[in-house]
Amino acid sequence: MKEIRLHGRGGQGVVKASHIVVKAAVSSGTHGQFIPFFGVERKGSPVFGFLRLSSEPIRRKTQVYEPDILIIFDDTLVKLPATYAGLKEGGTVIINSTKTIEALGVPAQAGQIAIVDASGISEKLFGRNMPNTSMLGALAKVTDLVSKDALFDEIAAAFGEANRTAAQAAYDSVVITKKEA
Amino acid sequence: MGKLVAMTGNTAAYTGAALCRPDLIAAYPITPQSSVVEGLAGMVYNGKLDASFVQVESEHSAMSVVQGAAAAGGRVFTATSAQGLALMYEPYFRMSTLRIPMVMALATREMTSPETIWSGQQDAMSVREAGWIQLFCESNQEILDMMLQAYRIAEDPRVQLPVNVCYDGFYSSHLIEGLDIPSQAEADAFLPAYAGKTYLDPGQPAALDPLTPGELMMHYRKNHLDAMKAAQEVIEEVDAKFAAQFGRSYGGLIEEYKTEDADIVIVTIGGMSGTGKDAVDAAREKGIRAGLIKLRFVRPFPAEKLAAALRGKKAFAVVDRSVSFGWSCGPMYMETRAAVVDADSYAHFSAIGGLGGADLSYGHMRSVIEKLDAIKNEPGAHDTLWLMND
Numbered sequence: 001m002k003e004i005r006l007h008g009r010g011g012q013g014v015v016k017a018s019h020i021v022v023k024a025a026v027s028s029g030t031h032g033q034f035i036p037f038f039g040v041e042r043k044g045s046p047v048f049g050f051l052r053l054s055s056e057p058i059r060r061k062t063q064v065y066e067p068d069i070l071i072i073f074d075d076t077l078v079k080l081p082a083t084y085a086g087l088k089e090g091g092t093v094i095i096n097s098t099k100t101i102e103a104l105g106v107p108a109q110a111g112q113i114a115i116v117d118a119s120g121i122s123e124k125l126f127g128r129n130m131p132n133t134s135m136l137g138a139l140a141k142v143t144d145l146v147s148k149d150a151l152f153d154e155i156a157a158a159f160g161e162a163n164r165t166a167a168q169a170a171y172d173s174v175v176i177t178k179k180e181a
Numbered sequence: 182m183g184k185l186v187a188m189t190g191n192t193a194a195y196t197g198a199a200l201c202r203p204d205l206i207a208a209y210p211i212t213p214q215s216s217v218v219e220g221l222a223g224m225v226y227n228g229k230l231d232a233s234f235v236q237v238e239s240e241h242s243a244m245s246v247v248q249g250a251a252a253a254g255g256r257v258f259t260a261t262s263a264q265g266l267a268l269m270y271e272p273y274f275r276m277s278t279l280r281i282p283m284v285m286a287l288a289t290r291e292m293t294s295p296e297t298i299w300s301g302q303q304d305a306m307s308v309r310e311a312g313w314i315q316l317f318c319e320s321n322q323e324i325l326d327m328m329l330q331a332y333r334i335a336e337d338p339r340v341q342l343p344v345n346v347c348y349d350g351f352y353s354s355h356l357i358e359g360l361d362i363p364s365q366a367e368a369d370a371f372l373p374a375y376a377g378k379t380y381l382d383p384g385q386p387a388a389l390d391p392l393t394p395g396e397l398m399m400h401y402r403k404n405h406l407d408a409m410k411a412a413q414e415v416i417e418e419v420d421a422k423f424a425a426q427f428g429r430s431y432g433g434l435i436e437e438y439k440t441e442d443a444d445i446v447i448v449t450i451g452g453m454s455g456t457g458k459d460a461v462d463a464a465r466e467k468g469i470r471a472g473l474i475k476l477r478f479v480r481p482f483p484a485e486k487l488a489a490a491l492r493g494k495k496a497f498a499v500v501d502r503s504v505s506f507g508w509s510c511g512p513m514y515m516e517t518r519a520a521v522v523d524a525d526s527y528a529h530f531s532a533i534g535g536l537g538g539a540d541l542s543y544g545h546m547r548s549v550i551e552k553l554d555a556i557k558n559e560p561g562a563h564d565t566l567w568l569m570n571d
Binding site: 018019022023025026027031032033034035036038058059060061062063065 | 184185186187298299349351352353355356357358359452453455456458459538540541542543544
């Protein structure tokens with residue numbers, strides 16, 4: 001089982017993106033689960049959610065404290081202590097940013113860092129900052145936990161072909177830095 | 182089993198309710214159940230469900246409307262949570278004491294104050310003496326399946342009682358996972374069309390529920406208690422029938438997980454059970470003989486089955502997502518002690534966690550097992566364990 005924690009802001013589509021991942025996992029015959037964390041529901045306030053993917057049925061229904069993967073939709077959130085908290089040794093950080101790894105303060109235990117300008121892709125394609133489907137494109141590139149085709153089909157089914165284009169643009173442009181073991 | 186479909190607990194609840202072909206739904210939205218009744222409203226509006234949908238101005242009215250429709254012979258459904266349930270209490274109590282079957286989803290939520298809209302089982306626990314059958318679900322599949330089972334249990338001539346299908350607010354209601362959706366034909370084969378009694382008929386006007394003197398009232402109460410007792414057998418029968426058709430058995434009144442050779446047992450209720458099973462497996466890897474009992478029904482309380490499952494064990498702990506204000510412990514712990522008449526031949530304690538939306542984590546479940554393992558040879562009651570992070 002791999003545990004993923006997502007951090008974003010209200011209105012960025014964290015919950016919808018996570019539902020798409022679970023649907024893609026389930027439709028391709030594996031197991032997925034997502035629990036949103038509900039705080040005060042306001043546009044712009046920090047939100048997070050807990051996503052699990054596994055080849056076995058997932059039984060636990062709890063928050064994620066030691067994520068294998070962090071998906072960060074807004075790079076201003078890295079200032080909050082909760083954002084990088086508990087990342088597993090050798091874990092993966094996927095972040096929507098145009099900044100450097102140093103400027104983002106990515107913790108030393110990260111084994112793989114994927115930086116993608118999801119907001120830029122979204123602004124260009126949709127004229128507004130809706131980075132969620134681009135972030136899924138980056139996720140498909142850095143992990144084989146969920147099939148890219150199934151994921152992209154779910155994206156297109158939920159939000160239309162333009163979002164498949166956004167996901168593909170992120171898939172093609174994400175910059176992956178692997179730390180030497 | 183067909184291809185699995187990913188859906189939230191609330192979607193599973195309304196999908197299951199719709200498969201039961203309700204004649205009438207009356208509801209008022211409240212967090213975290215709102216998407217249950219919104220989903221049903223959408224299905225009725227889009228012509229996917231042939232039912233009357235009555236929008237009301239409060240939960241009190243919602244229960245009153247479904248009560249009238251059920252008394253006229255209809256199969257009815259509603260859903261609520263917490264403060265909505267509190268507002269509904271007066272017709273809620275009358276629904277069970279009129280002995281009219283129906284099913285209501287309860288996405289459980291903490292009761293205020295302090296002000297909260299998040300998860301907890303205090304709402305369901307605080308109405309467990311209102312005469313309804315109450316069952317609790319662990320997975321989204323179970324939520325959907327128990328809708329079908331709940332109508333069969335409620336409508337059984339030996340029972341004739343309303344049923345609450347309870348599941349954790351947010352941690353189940355908003356959790357998305359894959360499940361198998363029975364076809365309408367499969368659902369119809371399991372749950373026949375309702376042939377309910379018609380107490381109210383505009384063609385033959387009559388008063389329902391006249392003032393009743395105490396001597397007669399006591400007969401009604403005794404019959405109600407007898408029906409609750411009979412329900413225990415019906416619940417097991419319905420589980421077996423469901424398993425025969427769909428291949429999924431939930432164990433009826435309780436589910437036992439690795440209890441057979443266990444020294445120590447955690448008793449859980451609702452969504453926390455899966456987390457508890459993971460903690461049991463981890464303990465067993467370390468050589469600790471742990472097991473788990475999931476309380477699936479709170480009313481009727483499965484006292485005999487629970488006592489039998491605990492017999493011969495050294496220690497048990499009951500994890501509650503609610504409190505008993507009079508007993509300095511959780512309510513299911515209190516009732517488990519009452520069920521196990523020789524409770525003090527065991528080491529035992531109450532664990533309380535997950536109130537007001539707080540997480541009941543894997544670490545919490547492990548800490549319950551660790552404490553059980555530490556005290557297992559010291560029979561008697563031990564202090565309540567609060568599953569807090571500070």
